[in-house]
Amino acid sequence: MKIDRTLADVQTWLTDMDGVLVHENHALPGAAELIDHWREKGQRFLVLTNNSIYTPRDLNARLQASGIDIPEESIWTSALATAQFLKKQLPGGRAYVIGEVGLTSALHDAGFVITDTKPDVVVLGEVRTYSFEAITRAIRLISEGARFIATNPDATGPSREGIVPATGAVSALITEATGRHPYVVGKPNPMMFRSALNQIEAHSETTAMIGDRMDTDIVAGMEAGMHTLLVYTGITQPGTLEQFPFRPDQDFDGVAELLEELKDLT
Structure with missing residues (x-):
């Protein structure tokens, strides 16, 4: 019989960064305090x-410039997850890289x-300016036989002037030209979450994933077997939930509201 999990069952944490902890380089309400709370409780966490x-x-x-102190070892990027994946698949391999x-x-x-x-292997990641060459x-x-890997599927990214094409858009261009689809390591591939869990020696049954996107954070957290928490400070808004055939385990206006519930448990 499946037993529903609650916040009281959570021992370790994974959280998205943009739209959850920060927005346009500014800390969101409660973000710094949530990190401090996890530290005070001795709970392991990783920012994805x-x-x-x-x-x-x-x-x-x-x-740090935004007001949140998160150590390097508590940050896990799609680049790190991709490198870890490739190290297991092609140890000592050779890569052509489009990335920073x-x-x-x-x-x-x-x-x-x-x-x-x-x-x-050809590894495609985010760059500030894509080169046609x-x-x-x-x-x-x-086309000559190299394997095709992408760090993430995001089609667009933000900029001060508006959206810009990102990894997913460029990988679609390459796929159209080659007929080859990339293996995508980053969210929503649950592999990124499993590699993050391994990084902090955590188990999915006692880990929560906090995210602002139903189509990446929540679906991948769900598929990885974690307790999923959606916040409305980023992409997904309450009025769009009905578009998805799945639900987060819990939802909050933001991490400040989540923090208040966590404090009530102690």
Whole structure:
């Protein structure tokens, strides 16, 4: 018989970053206090992001500037998850990479040689400015037999001027040209969540996932067997819940409301 879990059963935490803890480089209400609460209780946690541009050190500095102190070891990016996946699949492999330092450094640390000559795999991540030349090279290498990996499926990303094409849009272009679909490591692939759970030695049955997107955070958390918590400070809003054939276990206006419930448990 399935036993419904509650917040009282949660011992470890995974949380999305943008739309949950921060918005446009500003801390959301209750975010810093929630991190402090987990620390005071000695509860392990990991902050997840599909953004592969930045290293954990970069993100630590950006979060500190917003007023939230999260150590590097508590940040898990799609770049790190992709590098870990590839290290198991192709140890000591060769990769052609379209990506920024967050991705290239993660692959270097995983023992990969980054090259445009006879790579085993083409790895596509987020970049600030996509190069037509680099995309063309990726298409040719994949057509010649290189495997195709993408860090995340997000089709667009935010900027001050409005949305910009992101990894998912560029991978669609490459797929159209090659007929090859990428294996996507980041959310909503539950693999990213399982790698995060392994990182903090946690079990899905006693872990909660906090997110602002039903189509990535919540569905992947659900499929990974975690207690799912939706907050309305990001993408998904209350009026759009009916669009989805699944539900979060709990929903909150924001992490400040969640924190109040957690305090009531003590």
